[in-house]
Amino acid sequence: MGTKTLNQDTIEIIKSTVPVLAEHGEAITTRFYQMLFSNHPELLHIFNHANQKKGKQPQALANSIYAAAQYIDNLEAILPVVKQIAHKHRSLNIKPEHYPIVGEHLLLAIKDVLGEAATDDIIHAWGEAYGVIADVFISVEKEMYDEAEQAKGGWKEFRHFIVSKKEKESEVITSFYLTPQDGKEIASFLPGQYISIKAVIEGEEYTHIRQYSLSDHPNQPYYRISVKREDGSQNQPAGIVSQFLHDTVREGDILEVTAPAGDFVLQTEPELPIVLISGGVGQTPLLSMLKTLAQKEPNRVVTYIHAAINGSLQAFDQEVREAVEGNDNYNYYLCLESPTDEDKQANKHQQEGYIDQEWLSTVILDHDAEFYVCGPTPFMQASYQALVNLGVAKEQIHYEFFGPKGVIEN
Numbered sequence: 141m142g143t144k145t146l147n148q149d150t151i152e153i154i155k156s157t158v159p160v161l162a163e164h165g166e167a168i169t170t171r172f173y174q175m176l177f178s179n180h181p182e183l184l185h186i187f188n189h190a191n192q193k194k195g196k197q198p199q200a201l202a203n204s205i206y207a208a209a210q211y212i213d214n215l216e217a218i219l220p221v222v223k224q225i226a227h228k229h230r231s232l233n234i235k236p237e238h239y240p241i242v243g244e245h246l247l248l249a250i251k252d253v254l255g256e257a258a259t260d261d262i263i264h265a266w267g268e269a270y271g272v273i274a275d276v277f278i279s280v281e282k283e284m285y286d287e288a289e290q291a292k293g294g295w296k297e298f299r300h301f302i303v304s305k306k307e308k309e310s311e312v313i314t315s316f317y318l319t320p321q322d323g324k325e326i327a328s329f330l331p332g333q334y335i336s337i338k339a340v341i342e343g344e345e346y347t348h349i350r351q352y353s354l355s356d357h358p359n360q361p362y363y364r365i366s367v368k369r370e371d372g373s374q375n376q377p378a379g380i381v382s383q384f385l386h387d388t389v390r391e392g393d394i395l396e397v398t399a400p401a402g403d404f405v406l407q408t409e410p411e412l413p414i415v416l417i418s419g420g421v422g423q424t425p426l427l428s429m430l431k432t433l434a435q436k437e438p439n440r441v442v443t444y445i446h447a448a449i450n451g452s453l454q455a456f457d458q459e460v461r462e463a464v465e466g467n468d469n470y471n472y473y474l475c476l477e478s479p480t481d482e483d484k485q486a487n488k489h490q491q492e493g494y495i496d497q498e499w500l501s502t503v504i505l506d507h508d509a510e511f512y513v514c515g516p517t518p519f520m521q522a523s524y525q526a527l528v529n530l531g532v533a534k535e536q537i538h539y540e541f542f543g544p545k546g547v548i549e550n
């Protein structure tokens with residue numbers, strides 16, 4: 141892995157300074173992004189401005205550089221993490237030539253924040269270590285770009301898709317069916333994967349790229365994404381891209397899309413039961429998994445658990461019912477946090493309030509299963525904890541954050 145090697149002195153400097161850098165982590169990353177965007181404003185076309193403002197992505201990037209540095213003499217150990225990030229990078233179209241820019245600004249920020257304490261030896265060692273880490277990312281990403289381009293129906297970078305259908309799924313969620321403008325085949329995907337959309341919005345200085353999970357099963361002539369409108373509140377602005385898709389994009393419009401990516405995918409080996417647990421719009425990747433399983437694995441025991449606030453905010457009820465219908469191996473449980481009078485009359489839900497451990501224990505009969513969880517962060521943390529308390533092995537719980545990867549164990 142990688143072509144460069146570091147000498148022992150460099151490795152020791154890196155390992156002994158990781159804690160110092162981590163301690164000043166926030167200051168260094170804040171300074172890093174200030175300088176990066178001031179010297180390279182074109183990168184604001186790629187980075188998510190809301191994540192920057194909320195501080196999530198800065199932490200993610202810096203923490204992973206320190207984590208990688210800790211394993212500088214054994215980078216193989218962090219390959220799964222590198223791959224997860226590389227999927228995101230590939231779907232954002234991050235290029236090898238971006239890496240030296242990030243490296244240069246990281247060193248500038250370290251110097252700036254640590255001042256005298258950042259000796260030439262330290263800066264030199266970090267420069268070398270960053271080069272080694274960057275090489276690992278670049279080579280993993282090269283493989284991913286090649287794979288995406290060479291796949292049947294695949295492509296490189298962004299491809300133009302027509303919004304062939306726009307369909308309201310609930311008060312807050314709308315689906316967009318995307319067919320390629322060139323009329324050619326599109327790459328298949330693994331259920332659970334996502335695409336990125338580059339939004340070019342009139343009046344906006346920069347483009348905005350966002351990920352959306354594919355919500356239908358693969359091998360269709362279109363991709364379907366289902367987007368929740370982020371309305372914002374008094375304290376926070378409305379979501380830029382979700383609002384644009386809901387309010388401005390019409391059937392017939394063109395969107396720029398990258399090829400499917402992501403490692404939150406359905407694993408069908410070993411032959412264990414599968415439990416899919418979603419909250420709100422976190423349903424999208426799990427719906428793709430459910431529909432795929434229903435077609436291909438009718439003998440598998442599959443449990444689909446979905447939580448919504450109430451029936452009018454809930455999407456895909458009918459689609460889920462159709463997928464599980466007529467198969468006793470498939471079960472669907474609906475949990476409504478605050479059912480309306482209408483919901484109470486319809487009586488489609490099995491649980492009122494939150495999904496909790498006690499209720500989960502009544503619907504999950506076999507703990508030796510593969511669990512997939514997606515939804516708002518507190519929802520995922522609570523579900524994860526409940527599953528662990530019920531005795532589920534952590535390796536059998538898979539989850540996807542709809543933003544920079546966060547911490548699942550709270």
Ligand SMILES: Cc1cc2nc3c(=O)[nH]c(=O)nc-3n(C[C@H](O)[C@H](O)[C@H](O)COP(=O)(O)OP(=O)(O)OC[C@H]3O[C@@H](n4cnc5c(N)ncnc54)[C@H](O)[C@@H]3O)c2cc1C
Nearest residue numbers: 190193351352353367368376377379380381382424542543
């Ligand atoms: C792998 C993956 C899959 C995803 N799949 C889906 C999917 O299937 N469906 C779906 O709807 N979404 C999905 N998402 C989320 C999606 O990518 C977007 O993050 C989402 O649509 C919001 O984007 P936006 O541009 O509308 O909001 P942004 O403009 O990015 O804002 C995001 C949030 O931050 C708030 N905010 C903005 N600025 C500030 C500020 N200064 N201070 C405080 N808060 C602020 C906004 O109000 C909003 O709630 C997925 C994300 C990932 C990473």
Ligand code: HEM
Nearest residue numbers: 186187188191197200201204205228238239242274544545
């Ligand atoms: C070794 C160097 C790098 C490391 C360790 C790294 C690490 C990360 C991590 C951990 C994330 C969050 C992933 C997630 O969970 O979603 C991320 C996202 C991202 N990275 Fe990198 N990265 C590196 C280099 C780069 C470079 C060179 C660029 C391009 C200039 C870049 C641009 C991005 C962007 C745009 C995101 C998406 C996050 C957002 O906008 O909110 N990264 N990176």
